[in-house]
Ligand SMILES: [Zn+2]
């Protein structure tokens with residue numbers, strides 16, 4: 474089969490790879506149809522690492538995908554050959570203390586698609602996953618929508634941890650695919666007012682379309698001052714979807730006393746600092762978000778029911794042999810890109 478390998482910094486080559494085969498009785502062989510380009514993939518593409526996870530070349534990246542079931546192991550009951558499925562990129566062990574507590578997203582022996590040293594990614598024609606990671610989608614749902622259920626499930630989990638209440642004031646810093654889906658998820662969770670920021674005008678427009686009540690361009694205005702004028706008491710919850718020191722600083726300034734800061738963004742730096750005056754005097758609660766837990770089915774239901782329109786996020790579509798082009802576009806934030814989708818089957 475063909476697979477897209479990272480072969481160096483900012484280098485992708487389509488090469489032949491061994492045909493994957495079922496290994497365990499609960500495994501499923503999938504024909505991958507669509508793969509999304511994620512901001513986290515960009516860390517591997519541009520920097521060759523996220524923290525201690527360092528790419529050893531050649532390496533297949535990609536973790537947002539959907540496809541069709543080609544073969545199932547003898548113990549598989551939840552999907553059958555021919556089913557179209559959304560894929561949860563996490564494979565958990567089922568035995569460790571975290572798994573036994575139901576916290577499979579922090580499994581101690583987890584494998585995640587495209588994570589160096591764990592599992593090769595999904596930018597390949599065929600993929601083997603445990604049935605537990607495969608979620609059937611309705612006939613009416615496109616594979617693009619099914620692929621978007623992965624980032625959307627992270628947004629649903631972030632919104633669950635942010636736990637907005639009706640009438641609350643929220644800040645969402647960053648309007649990439651995650652910031653925008655977090656916005657959609659928070660608006661679904663409660664009737665709240667959302668102050669959203671970004672640097673890219675196209676993403677700001679999209680935030681307005683999805684329902685942000687106020688959108689600010691963070692390099693042109695003083696975000697803290699402007700939101701402070703509108704909300705002198707501060708914000709109940711501020712959700713960081715960038716991963717930069719500057720936005721962490723803004724969170725601590727914007728949040729009201731006893732408010733909550735939710736961190737979703739993945740920093741390129743190993744360490745970020747938290748201004749202790751604000752932390753201490755406001756008794757700020759910090760909540761980190763690790764991917765998602767148990768939200769994929771809900772994501773599929775909400776998309777299928779038309780409760781949320783994720784298609785608007787897809788600004789660019791590519792064929793498999795354009796993978797490098799897709800990654801470059803996202804890496805350089807060119808041409809107003811929000812979400813790039815790669816179609817391995819040539820369709821959409
Ligand atoms: Zn992702």
Ligand SMILES: [Zn+2]
Nearest residue numbers: 566569572580
């Ligand atoms: Zn485990």
